[in-house]
Amino acid sequence: MSHIHYRYLLPALLALTGCASFDIDQSTQKLNQQYPAYTQGKLALASKPEQQKNMQDQAASLLAQPLSQDAAVQLALLNSPALQAMLAQHQAAGASAAQSARITNPLFTFERNRQSGELELGRLLSFGLLDLLSLPQRQTMAQHSLAQAQTQLSLDVIASVSQVRVAWVKAVAAQQSLEYARQVGDAADASAILAERMHKAGNFNSLQAARQLAFKADAMAQLSFARHASLATREELVRLLGLNDEQEKTLKLPERLPDLPATPLAAESMGPQATKNRLDIQLAKQELDAAAARQGLSLVSSFTDIELGIRRDTNFDAAGHGEIKRGVEVSLRLPLFDWGDAQRTAMNANTLGASYRLQATLNNAGSHLRVSYSAYRNMYDIARQYRDEILPLRKRISAENQLRYNGMFISVFELLADSREQINSVLAAINAEQQFWLADAALQAELLGRPSASNLNPVKSTATAEAAH
Amino acid sequence: MSTRRDFFKLASIAGGALAASTVSKVALAALPDAVTQTSPDTMPPLQPKTGRPYNPVVTLNGWTLPWRMNNGVKEFHLVAEPVVREMAPGMKAHLWGYNGQSPGPTIEVVEGDRVRIFVTNRLPEHTSVHWHGQRLPNGMDGVSGLTQPSIQPGKTFVYEFVARRPGTFMYHPHADEMTQMAMGMMGSWVTHPKNKHPQIDDVDRDFIFLLSSYDIEPGAFKPNIMTMTDFNLWTWNSRVFPGIDTLNVRKNDRVRIRVGNLTMTNHPIHIHGHEFTVTGTDGGPVPRTARWPEVTTDIAVGQMRQVEFVADEEGDWSFHCHKSHHTMNAMGHNVPSMIGVDHKEVADKINKLIPAYMTMGDKGMADMGTMEMPLPDNTLPMMTGEGPFGGLEMGGMFSVVKVRKDQKPGDYKDPGWFRHPKGTVAFEYAGPVADAPRQPAQPVDAHAGMKHGTHSAPEVEVQVRKPQAHSRH
Numbered sequence: 001m002s003h004i005h006y007r008y009l010l011p012a013l014l015a016l017t018g019c020a021s022f023d024i025d026q027s028t029q030k031l032n033q034q035y036p037a038y039t040q041g042k043l044a045l046a047s048k049p050e051q052q053k054n055m056q057d058q059a060a061s062l063l064a065q066p067l068s069q070d071a072a073v074q075l076a077l078l079n080s081p082a083l084q085a086m087l088a089q090h091q092a093a094g095a096s097a098a099q100s101a102r103i104t105n106p107l108f109t110f111e112r113n114r115q116s117g118e119l120e121l122g123r124l125l126s127f128g129l130l131d132l133l134s135l136p137q138r139q140t141m142a143q144h145s146l147a148q149a150q151t152q153l154s155l156d157v158i159a160s161v162s163q164v165r166v167a168w169v170k171a172v173a174a175q176q177s178l179e180y181a182r183q184v185g186d187a188a189d190a191s192a193i194l195a196e197r198m199h200k201a202g203n204f205n206s207l208q209a210a211r212q213l214a215f216k217a218d219a220m221a222q223l224s225f226a227r228h229a230s231l232a233t234r235e236e237l238v239r240l241l242g243l244n245d246e247q248e249k250t251l252k253l254p255e256r257l258p259d260l261p262a263t264p265l266a267a268e269s270m271g272p273q274a275t276k277n278r279l280d281i282q283l284a285k286q287e288l289d290a291a292a293a294r295q296g297l298s299l300v301s302s303f304t305d306i307e308l309g310i311r312r313d314t315n316f317d318a319a320g321h322g323e324i325k326r327g328v329e330v331s332l333r334l335p336l337f338d339w340g341d342a343q344r345t346a347m348n349a350n351t352l353g354a355s356y357r358l359q360a361t362l363n364n365a366g367s368h369l370r371v372s373y374s375a376y377r378n379m380y381d382i383a384r385q386y387r388d389e390i391l392p393l394r395k396r397i398s399a400e401n402q403l404r405y406n407g408m409f410i411s412v413f414e415l416l417a418d419s420r421e422q423i424n425s426v427l428a429a430i431n432a433e434q435q436f437w438l439a440d441a442a443l444q445a446e447l448l449g450r451p452s453a454s455n456l457n458p459v460k461s462t463a464t465a466e467a468a469h
Numbered sequence: 470m471s472t473r474r475d476f477f478k479l480a481s482i483a484g485g486a487l488a489a490s491t492v493s494k495v496a497l498a499a500l501p502d503a504v505t506q507t508s509p510d511t512m513p514p515l516q517p518k519t520g521r522p523y524n525p526v527v528t529l530n531g532w533t534l535p536w537r538m539n540n541g542v543k544e545f546h547l548v549a550e551p552v553v554r555e556m557a558p559g560m561k562a563h564l565w566g567y568n569g570q571s572p573g574p575t576i577e578v579v580e581g582d583r584v585r586i587f588v589t590n591r592l593p594e595h596t597s598v599h600w601h602g603q604r605l606p607n608g609m610d611g612v613s614g615l616t617q618p619s620i621q622p623g624k625t626f627v628y629e630f631v632a633r634r635p636g637t638f639m640y641h642p643h644a645d646e647m648t649q650m651a652m653g654m655m656g657s658w659v660t661h662p663k664n665k666h667p668q669i670d671d672v673d674r675d676f677i678f679l680l681s682s683y684d685i686e687p688g689a690f691k692p693n694i695m696t697m698t699d700f701n702l703w704t705w706n707s708r709v710f711p712g713i714d715t716l717n718v719r720k721n722d723r724v725r726i727r728v729g730n731l732t733m734t735n736h737p738i739h740i741h742g743h744e745f746t747v748t749g750t751d752g753g754p755v756p757r758t759a760r761w762p763e764v765t766t767d768i769a770v771g772q773m774r775q776v777e778f779v780a781d782e783e784g785d786w787s788f789h790c791h792k793s794h795h796t797m798n799a800m801g802h803n804v805p806s807m808i809g810v811d812h813k814e815v816a817d818k819i820n821k822l823i824p825a826y827m828t829m830g831d832k833g834m835a836d837m838g839t840m841e842m843p844l845p846d847n848t849l850p851m852m853t854g855e856g857p858f859g860g861l862e863m864g865g866m867f868s869v870v871k872v873r874k875d876q877k878p879g880d881y882k883d884p885g886w887f888r889h890p891k892g893t894v895a896f897e898y899a900g901p902v903a904d905a906p907r908q909p910a911q912p913v914d915a916h917a918g919m920k921h922g923t924h925s926a927p928e929v930e931v932q933v934r935k936p937q938a939h940s941r942h
Binding site for chain 1: 687688799800801803804805806807808809810811812815818819821822823825826827829830834840842843844845848850851
């Protein structure tokens with residue numbers, strides 16, 4: 001081997017290794033473009049102080065007015081330290097993946113031996129030859145890893161955003177329900193005051209008065225529960241938005257949930273096409289590809305290991321006259337005890353497993369989507385039923401009861417009991433609307449392949465059994 | 470009054486089209502006209518043009534059924550059918566009746582008349598007619614199952630008998646009776662004496678009506694036939710105040726009023742300003758020696774009373790059932806009294822939830838008569854009616870006997886409100902009011918009187934609060 005070869009080998013190797021790297025900003029930008037509905041272009045890891053300052057300012061302006069659902073998502077992306085931590089974590093994972101595509105640094109060995117006046121200096125620069133030979137494959141694998149990391153990041157961001165949406169829906173609904181629970185309390189309170197006066201005036205006996213007082217006590221218990229639910233759901237949102245105590249004080253939620261969409265998403269739009277781009281399927285595919293690529297590489301590496309060394313030794317005789325010796329050295333691990341078959345079996349099994357996992361993911365995606373769409377569609381129908389039929393009917397019942405009160409066919413107590421019932425229907429309607437928006441958030445996440453175990457509660461029906469007598 | 474020569478035209482009115490197609494044309498050709506009535510007003514007396522002469526009655530908010538003479542037999546045609554009865558302006562009830570109205574037309578005959586009554590059934594179910602109080606062959610008594618097969622929908626039956634004794638009677642179904650009476654099927658019957666009768670006086674005015682009761686949910690229009698006693702509309706001839714016509718008479722007229730009770734309870738019928746005597750029942754004339762003067766006569770369930778008086782006091786005289794709940798229209802029977810419960814500030818609280826809410830009943834129920842608030846459709850206020858001096862606060866079984874010296878004989882027109890001679894109307898006292906003398910409080914002797922047992926419960930403190938404090942002047 002000539003000199004020239006050695007001289008150019010090192011730079012060439014260095015050139016080869018420089019290409020695999022991971023940039024979190026590119027990653028987040030890609031996500032911002034791919035999922036604008038989720039990130040609203042706001043996903044970014046704030047690593048510099050001025051960047052952090054800018055994001056804090058934006059957060060403050062979002063907090064200045066009642067927080068819509070989209071604003072809540074933006075706020076979480078800008079403000080949540082937990083979310084930033086997640087991004088940082090991803091940066092770390094990405095960098096590690098990039099690392100795997102690089103060649104192990106060459107090993108330089110230096111020897112100095114002296115024997116009866118003779119001095120021997122040995123220099124050996126050695127490279128893992130297999131490392132070098134497998135570089136293209138390892139780079140492919142690194143690409144796989146990076147793509148997987150990107151997909152995982154997408155999934156995690158979508159999960160976080162979904163959580164924020166769900167928490168926002170729950171907090172707004174709970175706050176809205178609290179308002180109506182107060183009204184139920186007011187109606188029960190009025191009944192109780194009247195009943196006590198009726199008792200004092202001699203028109204009610206103790207039993208009749210106690211009944212009205214019991215309504216009040218019950219309503220007050222419900223009110224306390226609603227008060228806690230409102231606070232607890234709000235605090236959950238506060239945590240997901242990553243608000244500090246000062247920010248928490250300025251957080252204002254809108255008075256009511258958004259209106260139902262005029263038309264629900266059509267069942268046809270939920271076909272196989274909808275599941276094609278699901279992230280869980282992508283991830284499973286990527287896992288399979290990676291496993292396959294790893295398998296190709298392992299075929300060699302499981303078998304042996306080759307190392308290439310460049311040697312330049314200098315011998316000085318007693319007179320100090322030196323003689324240089326050059327050469328190359330190849331070391332080969334002899335596959336005497338381990339022919340790598342166990343390792344290859346493991347790799348094969350991994351690839352096989354990954355292919356089955358992909359199949360399972362594909363199968364499950366359709367099923368999960370059907371469930372999510374059913375929840376979405378039925379919650380929509382129920383919420384619309386409340387809005388278009390049940391509430392107008394309750395209104396009509398109240399109007400008719402008012403007429404009956406006018407004619408002294410019923411008493412003020414029945415009128416108040418009816419108003420409590422009407423308010424309870426409104427509460428049920430709010431619950432139905434909340435269920436719809438939760439199902440909507442779940443379906444949106446589902447379409448992107450982030451199945452969320454959304455717990456939909458049955459909407460409580462308000463029977464008229466509670467009427468006061 | 471409208472006569473419909475073509476019986477088939479009947480099929481198109483009052484919703485009874487069901488049965489018409491099943492009535493044979495040949496059978497109908499032999500029938501007297503089915504005369505029908507669409508107005509709920511009091512019709513003038515029907516002067517007899519054929520048959521024996523008599524002095525006709527006036528049916529309060531009703532009419533008398535015309536007849537035809539057929540070989541010396543008085544023939545009537547009753548058509549049992551669904552009807553719409555205006556119970557008072559603003560409220561129409563879907564009832565069952567005869568010839569367009571509930572109650573059906575009054576049948577007037579003379580003692581000794583041979584009477585043939587064709588009864589056509591245009592109801593959705595079978596019926597029969599029982600001639601309450603009549604002496605007749607058993608098979609003409611109209612009890613379905615017992616004395617005859619029931620009249621099926623679309624069929625016409627004939628009843629024929631001699632009106633043997635003079636008096637005041639009724640007719641009503643005796644098939645699915647509870648339903649059909651609760652739906653308003655009934656009518657009056659008068660048999661006038663053929664000759665001068667020692668126990669029956671000639672009168673100048675002769676009124677007749679039936680008491681009936683209905684349970685119609687406020688806002689609905691058909692009676693609940695399942696109701697046993699808790700009726701909410703107490704009617705005279707299926708009319709309620711202010712829908713009941715006044716009884717207009719000339720001063721010094723001898724007036725007879727015949728009342729039959731087909732409700733589920735008794736009714737003490739009471740007149741103001743006069744005394745009357747009960748001169749007859751559905752059993753016949755009361756012997757003169759057995760009559761005594763009264764201002765109220767109780768008419769038990771299924772009974773008829775015939776009262777007479779000389780209307781010698783001019784004015785507008787109340788005439789009503791003395792059960793005060795029966796002088797109310799539909800009202801809540803389970804509504805608690807609010808008297809003495811001031812709740813103005815609670816009302817503010819309630820108004821926030823129920824904006825149209827108004828406090829009522831804390832001083833009594835008179836608010837109801839004065840406040841004009843929207844009610845359910847097809848419903849009358851429970852207390853209503855305006856008189857010359859203000860609200861009458863009445864409903865149900867209430868009317869007015871109007872005695873006027875310038876009312877012409879035979880004229881039944883409403884003369885309007887009475888013009889009181891000067892100084893004959895109660896007026897507000899404007900002078901000083903002295904303390905009312907009171908019984909001084911006596912210490913209670915614990916040993917006197919009956920003992921209430923050994924357990925002594927603490928007394929309930931009852932305070933009487935009066936709205937005015939004149940006694941402290």
